[in-house]
Amino acid sequence: MEVTLPSKSDITDFDPPVYGHLGMRPELVTRPPEDERVWIEIEPNVWFRPLFFDMNTGSHGEVLRVRRGGVLSRHRHPSPVHGYVLKGRWRYLEHTWVASEGSYVFEPPGEVHTLTVDDDCEEMQTMFVICGPVLYIDDEDKVVHVEDNIGLIELARERYAANGLGADFVDQFIR
Numbered sequence: 436m437e438v439t440l441p442s443k444s445d446i447t448d449f450d451p452p453v454y455g456h457l458g459m460r461p462e463l464v465t466r467p468p469e470d471e472r473v474w475i476e477i478e479p480n481v482w483f484r485p486l487f488f489d490m491n492t493g494s495h496g497e498v499l500r501v502r503r504g505g506v507l508s509r510h511r512h513p514s515p516v517h518g519y520v521l522k523g524r525w526r527y528l529e530h531t532w533v534a535s536e537g538s539y540v541f542e543p544p545g546e547v548h549t550l551t552v553d554d555d556c557e558e559m560q561t562m563f564v565i566c567g568p569v570l571y572i573d574d575e576d577k578v579v580h581v582e583d584n585i586g587l588i589e590l591a592r593e594r595y596a597a598n599g600l601g602a603d604f605v606d607q608f609i610r
Contacts, residue, residue: 447607472598480505485608488584494566501559507550514567516542523559525552
């Protein structure tokens with residue numbers, strides 16, 4: 436059996452998989468990007484950078500970047516979410532706490548929240564591991580958009596094709 440490896444780029448690296456002959460894909464090391472085009476805008480002042488898409492569990496890893504005054508629309512998760520703040524600070528409109536650089540946040544399933552970065556914070560970056568879809572909801576708690584790995588990969592393909600990285604650029608993050 437021939438081993439088919441995913442594409443590499445300047446921001447990812449891997450060694451051939453030990454069990455490649457069984458169809459296993461290699462480990463993934465995602466390096467800090469020097470190319471601004473890897474960031475995908477999802478709302479005004481809000482971007483994400485894919486780290487991985489686990490197609491077996493539906494989870495994915497990303498770095499969320501929000502610049503001053505940015506808001507990630509009201510949403511909830513049916514599965515847990517883990518976050519670690521790399522830069523800046525953010526909060527949920529529905530809570531009193533603030534997550535600042537070095538903070539770890541565990542979000543239990545089902546909680547509704549609206550992530551915001553205040554105007555006095557130039558930029559926030561948080562690494563999130565999202566263990567399932569994100570359900571964007573309206574003021575009546577009705578789901579208006581479901582964001583999952585399939586939709587995120589399609590969005591990344593579209594954006595990377597448009598910005599010159601190429602639609603297949605996202606393939607390196609898929610496991």
